[in-house]
Amino acid sequence: MRGGTAEKDLHLLDYWRVLLKRRWVVYTSLAVVISTVTLGSLLTRPVYTATARLQIEQNMPNVLPFQQVMGTLPDYRNDFYQTQYGLIQSRRVAGEVIGTLGLAQMEEFRLNGGDTPAAQARRVDLFLKRLAVTPVRSSRLVDISFPSHDPALAARIANRVAEAYLAFNSEVQYNTSARATTSLTHQIATLQEEIDTKEKELQTYAREQGIIPLGDKQNITLKNLNDLSDAYTRARAARIEREARYAALKDSSPLDLAEILDSKLIQDLTAKSAELSRQIAQLSEKYKPDWPEMVRVRRQLEENESRLSAERRGIYDQVLGVAENAFKAARNQEADLKRALDDQKRQSQDASLKEIQYNNLRAGAANKRSTLEALVKRQSETSSSASLNDLASSNVRIVDVAEVPTRPSAPRVGLNILLGIMTGLGLGVGLAFFFEYLDKSVKSAEEMHQATGVAAIGVIPALRPGGAGLRMIKGNGRETAPAPAVELISHLDPKSKVSEAFREVRTALLVSQPGGPPRSILIASTQPGEGKTAVALNLAITLAQIGRRVVLVDADLRKPRLHRLLGVTNDQGLSSHLSGSGAAWPEPLRTLVPGLDVVPSGPLPPNPADLLDSPRFDQLLREFEEQGYDHVLCDSPPILAVADPAIMAGRVAAVLLVVHAGVTSKDALAHAVARLQQVNGRIVGAVLNQLDHDQQGYYYGYRYRRYYGEEETPKEPPAPRREPERDRTLHV
Known part of the structure; x- marks a missing residue:
């Protein structure tokens, strides 16, 4: 008869009855998930996200007056903006930001391996993984976002990425424009002579004022200041180390000192004490404690123990004195370097005043050099006008700098709890139907x-x-x-x-x-x-x-x-x-x-x-x-x-x-x-x-405890009575 029974069509009410029956499974799942999500969200360290906004325009280079005659041909390539997004997330930009901000020394980017190439590569990968580039829909704007536990650091990184990309884009544009050869020879030569004159004036002033340039940005005063600062840092570290050594020796027992344990004299005296103790043990088996030989050996043991203690104390005092002298010497050296560093700082401040005129002269030379570069650029653009249609450039500018965020971007406790509620309900419903599937009992x-x-x-x-x-x-x-x-x-x-x-x-x-x-x-x-x-x-x-x-x-x-x-x-x-x-x-x-x-x-x-x-x-x-x-x-x-x-x-x-x-x-x-x-x-x-x-969850109509009316006390069962016996013979 079971095979001929028609399968029941499932109705939405049947699913609802299953949920009512297994409601405690749903409640438990919901409570566990919400509790876990809420606790995890509250215990998670907050993350702040700073965002800088750029505007990227796709324009042809405006380089020559005769460009108006030639006109500008548009670039129909569709991958321009995708390329720019890739440049923002390039390893070159990431490496420059990490280097200029010193991120390798910060906790969030500190990796095992120090500054090895492998560690640097992993650090760049970690940086790029967190860097987000998001185009603003239906516009030429793009957002550069970076998350960090430090809100100020997040803003600095986002702004530095925008600046690094802007510099990289300008450099690429300039290098492209500098491909042509020079044609304005006379103007360039005249300008070169003026630059030479400016350079000579700059060198003369630097020699008279004692300014010795090192590269483009440093002079001898700054170099001495850096050297003294490094020496002071090393001296301070040495003083801390020797002070810790001295403090550890003062608090330690002479018995635990390595110099005492390694001393040949201490080892010999310790062995002698052991030998005398052994002799006393042997003599005590034969003689009484007041036996002369016993007295003599015991006296030798006491003298040896006294000498052993004295030697230990002497070595300990000697080692402690050496550590104290080293600590005092390191402290004095640190103080001397501190005074020298302060003097050098004052000299650096005096040198900065002298460098004002030096920088003015250098700025004049730089202006002349910029003019020279402009002429070279014009000559290059003139000679390469035939290839303008093959070149593309973009104008990039920062629309909004990243501000220090005041609210964390993660964890989003409210959203997490809402997702936890949805997840808990989904899990609970799934478990309810799973348990219902496993339940093979008759329920209706x-x-x-x-x-x-x-x-x-x-x-x-x-x-x-x-x-x-x-x-x-x-x-x-x-x-x-x-x-x-x-x-x-x-x-x-x-x-x-x-x-x-x-x-x-x-x-x-x-x-x-x-x-x-x-x-x-x-x-x-x-x-x-x-x-x-x-x-x-x-x-x-x-x-x-x-x-x-x-x-x-x-x-x-x-x-x-x-x-x-x-x-x-x-x-x-x-x-x-x-x-x-x-x-x-x-x-x-x-x-x-x-x-x-x-x-x-x-x-x-x-x-x-x-x-x-x-x-x-x-x-x-x-x-x-x-x-x-x-x-x-x-x-x-x-x-x-x-x-x-x-x-x-x-x-x-x-x-x-x-x-x-x-x-x-x-x-x-x-x-x-x-x-x-x-x-x-x-x-x-x-x-x-x-x-x-x-x-x-099934209803059959039995919802009331009693009929309407007065409650009745249940009847007490009377004692059973046996019916009078009758003749009921049953013949087999």
Whole structure:
């Protein structure tokens, strides 16, 4: 029947029910992800991003007056701006920025390996990885951004990258324009003579004022200042090292000093002390402590130990004195260099005043040189006018310099939390559906019907609150009665939602067969603990409540419970009758429910299956029907555990399955149904027991604890009464 069952079409409401059922998985996932993201964001060191904005124009070089005649031909290449972006992110620009700003000495760019080529290459790679070039859409603007933990450093780097690229672009433009040869020879020669005159004046003034230029930017005064600064730094480091050495010796023990441990005299004296100690130990075995020889050797040991201590102290004092003298010498040298450095600084300041005139002369020479360069450039442009269409240049200028950022760009706590919420929800939903996929238990009547083809004739909700014996306080301060046990709830608390569910099962059972309600009914379950005994007892109670005469037979001859629940004796019962060891007729016992009798299981037999498979069991069912019982309900062991239910299934008019919602697996239920069908058991339906509406997200209409009206205290069960014995001899 399972193969012929149509698959259920999934609906959005089914997914919602899964999420309601697994909502704690979603809540837990959401809480874990949000907590992790929030904690990580708050503990992450903030990063500041500074941005400089450039404008890059694609223009032809404006170099000659006759260019107006030739005109400017446009460049139709589409890779111009991509090339400029690549130049901004070139290794040359990165290396220049790293060098000019001294980034190699900063914490963020300090790498193992010092200034080796490999370390420099890795440093450039790290720099370029963090440098971002972002074009502004629909414009000729481009943003240069750089992140750093130091906001001021981020702004300096972004501005320096823009300046380095601007200088590189100008240099490329100039080098391109300088390809042509010279044609203005006379003007260039005249200008060269003027430059020579300026240079001579510059040199004469430098000689008179004692200015000795070193390269283009330094003179002898600055060189001496740098040398003294380096010497002072080294002296200060040496003083710190010797001071640390001296302090360590003062705080250390003479016994731990390396010079003492390496001394030959100390080693000899230590060996001698060991030898004298050994002699004392040997003599003490033969003589008393006051023996002359013992006294002499002990005196020698004391003298040797005294000398050893004195020698150690002497070496320690000597080493300490040397360290102290070295420390004082280093301190004096540091002070001398400090004074010399201060003097050199004053001289450097005086030299700067003299360099003003020197710089003016040099500026005049530079102006002449610039004019010369302009003439050379004009000559070059004139001679290369034919190739202007093949040359391209760009005008670049800084629109906005990078400002020191005041707010961190990362981590973005709000955005991270929002993404964490989305991630947590996604993960939680995924885990909820994953756990639902792994859950093979029967959770609804539709799933049970799909798995076995057996329809559900009722659903029993889980009993709440927390079980029997739980005391509850009402609003008026009075204690409510303890919640009744579920096995007798239809009698003790008939207005509960569980009792109403059992009455619906009763109604469905009475109309389950076209020829009339079944008289002999077997209550069975797949596995232990699914509530078949509670269902059997409550179903019998509800049948008796409508005036039916019902006998409940405890056919679970392995673990019977009905006699304990109903408070009857179990000395004689079904097993006694079937085995022939008791009375010929198992006299039913009256119970606390009017119209309901019970036949206990009796003593546990060694062969329950054989007893239930005997003709006596069939005759017993017929006799109960002949005695006027409207219904005979049989409680049984689990189907998959023993063969007893399969034996009884073929002898009764109907079989009612009890399925524990959320516990019974679909495969086990299908196997149990198949076993009953093999013996031609007439399965009238199944009861979905202990369904938790909140957990399963399934609605069956049992949402109210009671009907409208006054609350009633559950009835106390009266003592069971035995029906007067009658002659019910059963002939076999």
